Amino acid sequence: MFSVNIKRITKGGFVNFWRNGWVSFATVLVMVLTLFVIGGLILSNVVLTSVIASLEDKVDITVYFRTSAAEPDILAVKDSLTKLGEVESVEYVSRAEALERFKERHKENALITQSLDEVGDNPLGAALNIQAKDPSQYASITTFLEGNILSGILDKVNYRQNQLVIDRLSSVLRASRKVGISISIVLAVIAFLVAFNTIRMAIYTSREEIRVMKLVGASNWYTRGPFLVEGFLHGFLASVIATLTFWPLTFWLGGRIQNFFGGPNLLSYYQGNFFEFFLVLFLAGTMLGVVSSSIAIRRYMRV
Amino acid sequence: MIFFDKVSKIYAPGSAALENVTLTIEPGEFISVVGQSGAGKSTLLKLLLAEEKPSEGNVFFESLNMSDLKLAELSSVRRRIGTVFQDFRLLPNKTAYENIAFAMEVAGQLDENIVSDVPQVLELVGLVDKAWHFPHELSGGEKQRVAIARAIVNxxxxxxxxxxxxxxxxxxxxxxxKLLAKINELGTVIVLATHNRDIINALGKRVVTLEKGRVIRDEKEGKYVL
Structure with a gap:
């Protein structure tokens, strides 16, 4: 009997969905808008995150060693830095390499090349390029370096020169993350409320029907079932439509956004994560449809 | 089979829709409830269907007290009571056939029974050719016949x-x-609320007269007297 009821309820939901043509259409349309907002938030978070990450990548500090510093000592400093939890990566630039890079950078400038030749010996010290996991951690890394037993071989740490810029940038990045998250939450809540109320209206138009079903002797689940199936269908259809609308959109916007902000191409992100993306919208849509329907129908069940 | 035991229903303090009504309905009876608008006819029927709960007293269906039933038990009792309303109350998105089949589905009937019984009742109410029409495609009389078919199909x-x-x-x-009388002859209790004088006088069945929520007359072969 259970399977027969499931079959009848499912069929009832499908038939109602079809025969309620206009109401279904309007509900799906509003849910498409809701899911579109959610999908848009996901994509803008991808852009925002990658912009923030690329800015963070640009922030690093460099430790310059005295020319007299021995390579094993420098490598010991490098090791101790790598062991720090705050450090993302450390790059060792030897004296020879530093000279090489310097020459490369100034090969157009005859004066500098000439002066280098004049000096004969390599005047440059070795260096470590340090990248922290979070820009706010450069201060503690610098303190660690300056307090190190090998600090005698340090020439200078360029954090102190760039401290202001680094601090300001890191607070801007932190703030934009927070703002991004808050805006996303507010927009998502608004979108959900709009969809919820649309479904409530749709159920409101069926209130007499619900009453009649109860009076004819339908159990609560038998009455509720078709409406939940209908809600599921609204959500499913809306998630398919919303997911598909992002295809031309990312196709059109992907290159432009990439040129403007850098970061990944949205079209390739969309294609690469198509199923995850659809899954998120599908779950959001169907949950919204089913949960809103069951909340909205409750008040009409008390017969 | 149905017993109203000192039932009162008060919607707003100071004015009772039903007051201290005691009434017994025997198996096989055709009972008409008459009275002016507001006399309490509809309330009486709503209490019987447990659409409303009595403020005082109890309504019994056989040995079951309707106010004590849980939701699941209530649904199963309602499947033993067919209802026909003045405003038909058909499901607008279902055809005549589906409206009738729905009552059988909720009663847990098998598909074979639905396929064999629905055409039978459609034949009984004379609507075989309109089986696949939606309620909005039917006239008032046709809608009411669908409603009756739905009420009796179980x-x-x-x-x-x-x-x-x-x-x-x-x-x-x-x-x-005539359809109701025919159903009654097949052994079903009919409780009919009406204020149509001609119907009551022609039927010559039991008549209960309500006035301001009280039973003022209860006659075996009654006439419409107000």
Whole structure:
């Protein structure tokens, strides 16, 4: 009997969905808008995150060693830095390499090349390029370096020169993350409320029907079932439509956004994560449809 | 089979829709409840269907007290009571056939039974050719016949009809009343609320007269007297 009821309820939901043509259409349309907002938030978070990450990548500090510093000592400093939890990566630039890079950078400038030749010996010290996991951690890394037993071989740490810029940038990045998250939450809540109320209206138009079903002797689940199936269908259809609308959109916007902000191409992100993306919208849509329907129908069940 | 034990229903303090009503309905009876608008006819039927709960007293269906039933038990009792309303109350998104089949589905009937029984009741109410019409494609009399078919398809013990002819012309009214009488002859209790004098006088069955929520007359072969 259970399977027969499931079959009848499912069929009832499908038939109602079809025969309620206009109401279904309007509900799906509003849910498409809701899911579109959610999908848009996901994509803008991808852009925002990658912009923030690329800015963070640009922030690093460099430790310059005295020319007299021995390579094993420098490598010991490098090791101790790598062991720090705050450090993302450390790059060792030897004296020879530093000279090489310097020459490369100034090969157009005859004066500098000439002066280098004049000096004969390599005047440059070795260096470590340090990248922290979070820009706010450069201060503690610098303190660690300056307090190190090998600090005698340090020439200078360029954090102190760039401290202001680094601090300001890191607070801007932190703030934009927070703002991004808050805006996303507010927009998502608004979108959900709009969809919820649309479904409530749709159920409101069926209130007499619900009453009649109860009076004819339908159990609560038998009455509720078709409406939940209908809600599921609204959500499913809306998630398919919303997911598909992002295809031309990312196709059109992907290159432009990439040129403007850098970061990944949205079209390739969309294609690469198509199923995850659809899954998120599908779950959001169907949950919204089913949960809103069951909340909205409750008040009409008390017969 | 149905017993109203000192039942009162008070919607707003100071004015009782029903007051201290005691009434017994025997198996196989055709009972008409008459009275002016506001006399309490509809309330009486709503209490019987547990659409409303009594403020005082109890309504019994066989040995079951309708106010004590849990939701699941209530649904199963309602499947033993067929109902016909003045405003038809058909499911607008279902065809005549599906409306009738729905009552069988909720009663847990097998598909084979639905396929064999629905055409039978459609034949009984004379609507075989309109089986696949939606309610908005049917006339008032046709809608009411669908409603009656839906009410009787599960072979209920009782059919409650609340002003079933209130929206119909005289010809259709007679069709419906004859149909109810025929169902009664097959052994089903009919509880009919109406204020149509001609119907009551022609039927010559038990008549309970309500006035301001009280039973003022209860006659075996009653006439419409107000």
């Amino acid at each position: 072979r209920p013990d009782v059919v409650i009809a609340d002003e079933p002819t209130g929206n119909l012309d005289p010809v259709n009214t007679w069709e419906i009343v």
